[in-house]
Amino acid sequence: MPDVTLPFDRAEYHDRLARVRRAMDDAGLDVLFTCDPSNMAWLTGYDGWSFYVHQGVIVGPEGEPVFWGRRMDAMGAMRTCYMDAANIVGYSDDYVMSSDSHAMEHLAETIKARGWDGRRIGVEKENYYYSARAHEVLERNLEGALVDATLLVNWQRVIKSPTEIRFMRRAARIVENMHRHILEIVEPGRRRNEIAAAIYHTGLWGSEDEDGLFGGDYAAIAPLMPTGRDATAAHLTWDDRPFEEGAATFFEIAGCYRRYHAPLCRTIFLGEPPADMRFAEEAVIEGIEAGISAARPGNTAGDVARAFYDVLQKRGIKREGRCGYPIGLSYPPDWGERTFSIRPNDQTELKPNMTFHLMTALWMDEWGLEITEPLRVRSEGPAECLANYPRQLFVKP
């Protein structure tokens, strides 16, 4: 094993692998190929921005997981994974962005070389990094059945370990700092890109807790910070126009520590907010309290959503869709874990140390208001707010 500083101890990686193998057994799989970067990191420690080429982790019937990727990224695996060099496999650059050959041909050879061909092999058919073409080439080059195992690993990540919770609390310290800094400097006339610069700077600088100083990591989504009418849309970023008086801006951002996220959104109004926004603020805060109270073991994800929506309905505010999603370890393009959703019909039972973002944003006809909380399900009672930041619409005169 190379001189690698892993974020978790070996026992934790072994436990994760054992959990995945049990899930594979339940699904009747002999082999699993996961290319979700978050799953790869969770299983092996691998950490690099290399997911723009084909790569993945192979979990065979026994032994260590196998890192498979571009040769230059196999070097990165040697620096970040716990496995023996024999279980780190690189392919030549000839396969990269090529119309003649496809990396999945090499993956098929790798699986065959280990004698794992002709078995039931799980793949993640619904993943950003598993293209239609990748699947086609892999299928053509392998004997045996490719079985859809989308989210099989993600579901094993749903309940967080004590160390994972500690990482997320650090991420929460970071996102608190980010919001404090935004509030301090945002004002009419200031260019939006300057606030984006400050958000990144504060986020990466990090924070401090009882164990000392720690630095921040890049979040899996860029800061979303539309202002005024642009805030009727959920996912706009910024440009270099100035902030204006008389408009609300929401800041949808996350603190990130060693790839673990704590997203938290707040909204700042420059000037005097209209009455309907104040009314919505009250409703959302009451809705969040109801959601937090419903987020306890034994209840379902749907119970949390209904608790929130009941408050909105009572107050005559229309909203639909998801109002939350699980969070933890993530890589771009999403900091959600994509397993359960906080929505009325989701039957997933909540268990202690599940973590999710209660995403109670309102996107209205004229403006947007985002006040949200990252939560941890406790062993009893209402959920813990990972962050400690005033839950309100901020107003700067």
Place this chain on the structure above:
Amino acid sequence: MPDVTLPFDRAEYHDRLARVRRAMDDAGLDVLFTCDPSNMAWLTGYDGWSFYVHQGVIVGPEGEPVFWGRRMDAMGAMRTCYMDAANIVGYSDDYVMSSDSHAMEHLAETIKARGWDGRRIGVEKENYYYSARAHEVLERNLEGALVDATLLVNWQRVIKSPTEIRFMRRAARIVENMHRHILEIVEPGRRRNEIAAAIYHTGLWGSEDEDGLFGGDYAAIAPLMPTGRDATAAHLTWDDRPFEEGAATFFEIAGCYRRYHAPLCRTIFLGEPPADMRFAEEAVIEGIEAGISAARPGNTAGDVARAFYDVLQKRGIKREGRCGYPIGLSYPPDWGERTFSIRPNDQTELKPNMTFHLMTALWMDEWGLEITEPLRVRSEGPAECLANYPRQLFVKP
């Protein structure tokens, strides 16, 4: 049309659409569905971090392109695209991260509703945001043939317009500032995350040119900045350990202006670099000069690669693979455009206003050295370096 501030004038969007339609004709396509976020933005102006759910632009046989995405992102399209509201189509949140239904069912309905079913429909089978499952569901729900049209739009983006070149020059001003700032503050004992914070801050703050101040955008790849032995790997980011004396760190970063990139890498050694690194520095600089000189109209991408590799070979330095790729408008996870490659066997003919990153990094057994240049092919003679930053290994005693 809503009150949208487009980065390009309408004529440029019309020209792009016409070019894509001609390429569709050549490929025998009636309809094209592109989900590459860079293609979407290039065709319509759409700009948002929403590519973590299924979305795309449909180019039919006539009329405006159609934005198709999640309902909340259709609101974003209303704020960033030039098309009429009738050509902005949103689907319900019920399709998002759901195991019951898939957004591609809705896309199939959208295509049918316009009478474009039963035709030859191009899709991007090799794209991050077109999963194996998406293809399967779309195919099952549509009559007519789905044809692989991967990179069809990307190839239309290869030659840059004057405005695009202007945007890339602004990105180059930004990346120059980033490197100047790094060199100023990096030193033994400083935590790596603090440098990452400074890189983002400088990059987003922006710069100034003859037209005035401008702000920066997020780059499509996070800063890659491994130090010491970690720099033998290409794609590692940072953590919160301090920089140490006696080690080289490369900074693989890009300036970004309105989604247009100028990547430029430099390496800083803290202390006295070993002789073999100095030797490699000389070779790389000579290789870059040879590459720039070969990067002229009429030559091929392969000619540029061979010019660079000839120098390395003469000096006995082993390297293989790609040493460059086209750049311009990009979204995560990659700032490359994925059409041609600078590698010995690439036959693509270079034409004026093609832009690429001459990616002449060396990842050796003990260290890494990255000195690279973003280039523009001129109408004659050697390529223009978009950035103006000293081409050397920097040494801080």
